[in-house]
Amino acid sequence: MRAADKPFNALPGFGLTLGYALCWLGLLVLIPMGGLVLRAMDLSWGEFWKLATADRALAAYRLTFGASLAAALINAVFGTLLAWVLSRYDFPGRRWVDAFVDFPFACPTAVAGLTLASLFAETGWLGRHLVPLGIQGAYTPLGVVLALTFVGLPFVVRSVQPVIQSQERELEEVAATLGAGRWRTFFQVVIPGLLPAILTGVALAFARGIGEYGSIVFISGNLPFKTEIAPLLIVTRLEEFHMAGAVALAVVLMGCAFVLLAAINGLERWTSRFNA
Amino acid sequence: MRRHALVASRRGAEETPLVRGLLIAVALGFAGLFLFLPLANVFAQALSKGFAVYAAGLTHPESLAALRLTLLLAVVCVPLNVVFGLAAAWAVAKFEFRGKAWLVTLIDLPFSISPVVAGLMFVVLFGLQGYAGPWLAARDLQIIFALPGMILATLFVTFPFVARELIPVMQATGSEQEQAALTLGAGAWRTFWHVTLPSVKWGLLYGVILCNARAMGEFGAVSVVSGHIAGVTDTLPLRVEKLYQEYQSAAAFSVASLLALLALATLAVKGILEWKARRAEARAGAVAETGP
Numbered sequence: 001m002r003a004a005d006k007p008f009n010a011l012p013g014f015g016l017t018l019g020y021a022l023c024w025l026g027l028l029v030l031i032p033m034g035g036l037v038l039r040a041m042d043l044s045w046g047e048f049w050k051l052a053t054a055d056r057a058l059a060a061y062r063l064t065f066g067a068s069l070a071a072a073l074i075n076a077v078f079g080t081l082l083a084w085v086l087s088r089y090d091f092p093g094r095r096w097v098d099a100f101v102d103f104p105f106a107c108p109t110a111v112a113g114l115t116l117a118s119l120f121a122e123t124g125w126l127g128r129h130l131v132p133l134g135i136q137g138a139y140t141p142l143g144v145v146l147a148l149t150f151v152g153l154p155f156v157v158r159s160v161q162p163v164i165q166s167q168e169r170e171l172e173e174v175a176a177t178l179g180a181g182r183w184r185t186f187f188q189v190v191i192p193g194l195l196p197a198i199l200t201g202v203a204l205a206f207a208r209g210i211g212e213y214g215s216i217v218f219i220s221g222n223l224p225f226k227t228e229i230a231p232l233l234i235v236t237r238l239e240e241f242h243m244a245g246a247v248a249l250a251v252v253l254m255g256c257a258f259v260l261l262a263a264i265n266g267l268e269r270w271t272s273r274f275n276a
Numbered sequence: 277m278r279r280h281a282l283v284a285s286r287r288g289a290e291e292t293p294l295v296r297g298l299l300i301a302v303a304l305g306f307a308g309l310f311l312f313l314p315l316a317n318v319f320a321q322a323l324s325k326g327f328a329v330y331a332a333g334l335t336h337p338e339s340l341a342a343l344r345l346t347l348l349l350a351v352v353c354v355p356l357n358v359v360f361g362l363a364a365a366w367a368v369a370k371f372e373f374r375g376k377a378w379l380v381t382l383i384d385l386p387f388s389i390s391p392v393v394a395g396l397m398f399v400v401l402f403g404l405q406g407y408a409g410p411w412l413a414a415r416d417l418q419i420i421f422a423l424p425g426m427i428l429a430t431l432f433v434t435f436p437f438v439a440r441e442l443i444p445v446m447q448a449t450g451s452e453q454e455q456a457a458l459t460l461g462a463g464a465w466r467t468f469w470h471v472t473l474p475s476v477k478w479g480l481l482y483g484v485i486l487c488n489a490r491a492m493g494e495f496g497a498v499s500v501v502s503g504h505i506a507g508v509t510d511t512l513p514l515r516v517e518k519l520y521q522e523y524q525s526a527a528a529f530s531v532a533s534l535l536a537l538l539a540l541a542t543l544a545v546k547g548i549l550e551w552k553a554r555r556a557e558a559r560a561g562a563v564a565e566t567g568p
Contacts, residue, residue, distance in 0.1 A: 011370050013464060017363040018363075025382055031401070032397035118529075231391075247400065250392075
């Protein structure tokens with residue numbers, strides 16, 4: 001019985017590969033992370049709380065979380081639409097657009113920030129039409145949302161696309177034969193099936209947005225209390241040689257990242273159960 | 277009668293051409309705004325002052341030094357993370373052990389940590405005010421604001437790419453072929469080179485190009501540990517920022533255009549690899565159907 005449970009594995013290298021992987025993981029990821037947490041524990045709880053919830057830090061969290069959420073929701077709507085159009089319809093250039101969805105993954109964030117700032121600046125291709133209308137894309141909180149929308153775009157599309165492709169169209173046909181209109185079918189049959197995947201994509205985009213730095217420093221203008229995101233405040237503290245301030249903020253961001261990681265793992269399990 | 281029902285259901289399960297056209301237009305508008313326009317703008321701005329200014333931005337000694345440093349970071353970091361990725365994928369995909377789910381989660385961890393926080397970790401360890409700072413300073417060794425720190429930061433942010441591409445591929449191929457090769461008398465290395473590696477090569481290459489793109493394009497983590505010494509610790513992305521802050525827009529865009537080309541090349545290779553993988557899958561399917 002025991003032998004049937006655990007088949008004999010003749011492959012070599014288990015100890016070597018696992019040992020090597022664990023060493024590399026420990027040296028490169030766990031020790032540096034532990035160092036950061038240890039540094040934060042040098043602070044008393046009161047000191048930590050004061051640094052982590054200073055007015056300037058709170059303003060930075062508000063912008064970071066607010067803009068990440070706004071960008072993730074924009075991507076929830078338009079990303080799902082893009083995934084739908086790419087999987088269900090045929091039009092010239094479809095494969096090109098499909099391939100280009102991954103552009104924000106491949107594009108260095110500095111390039112993204114630079115080109116978005118220039119597009120929405122007063123003299124830019126879009127800014128010269130938008131700024132007279134009062135829409136300031138560059139050097140405002142809106143710029144942060146724009147940059148995060150770009151960075152998060154692939155997440156929702158790539159989470160939702162496989163689910164749309166594997167969804168059974170018979171369900172929609174059944175709904176239609178039972179007399180449901182197309183809109184009702186869409187919102188009561190199609191969308192509920194996609195919901196776990198959409199939420200996974202939103203959570204991934206949101207998590208990415210909270211940590212994002214490169215693209216935002218170009219477009220946001222970086223004004224304390226107005227357009228300063230949390231990762232930028234960490235860099236500012238570090239440049240002031242205020243290590244304790246930087247570490248306190250970093251630990252808060254890392255804590256948020258862990259909570260989100262757990263949430264995403266849960267969502268992914270939910271998605272796979274939906275698909276099974 | 278039956279046919280009528282079928283036509284009716286088809287009609288009810290599909291959008292009218294007008295709605296369809298509208299949805300395509302909105303989706304393409306979104307893609308155009310956030311994907312194509314930013315890319316086109318990079319090249320338009322880079323060439324806005326003529327080709328001479330474009331070329332001058334690229335061939336400036338500090339840009340060339342940044343290019344060399346960026347290539348060096350990729351050449352050092354990608355192979356190290358490939359070896360790690362192969363080892364981790366082999367252990368995770370071919371064996372059962374306790375804590376495997378935890379290991380897979382830990383491998384993904386660097387993806388969820390802000391690059392700035394990643395950079396800060398190494399400053400905390402090796403910076404002047406850091407744990408090893410005084411010890412290093414006494415021996416005149418510099419890690420932060422120098423190449424070693426930049427290598428460490430790049431290794432951290434590119435850590436998961438190869439492993440996470442390889443693990444599902446190796447799990448899908450199983451281990452029967454390796455078992456067969458070993459039973460037939462092939463050694464462990466021979467089995468790895470001639471059986472395992474060929475069966476995962478597309479997944480491996482895919483991980484390598486993603487890892488490479490991130491290694492060359494990383495900004496936040498490298499920015500924290502670089503110290504921004506012109507011509508010494510500036511990578512291409514950091515050089516873009518410096519030129520932008522100095523209001524040298526055309527030069528900033530000319531350096532950025534190099535990185536945009538890297539992104540396009542990455543997408544192209546990715547497209548080719550996906551096509552190859554699909555074709556290999558189709559061929560394997562055909563063999564399985566017609567095989568003995």
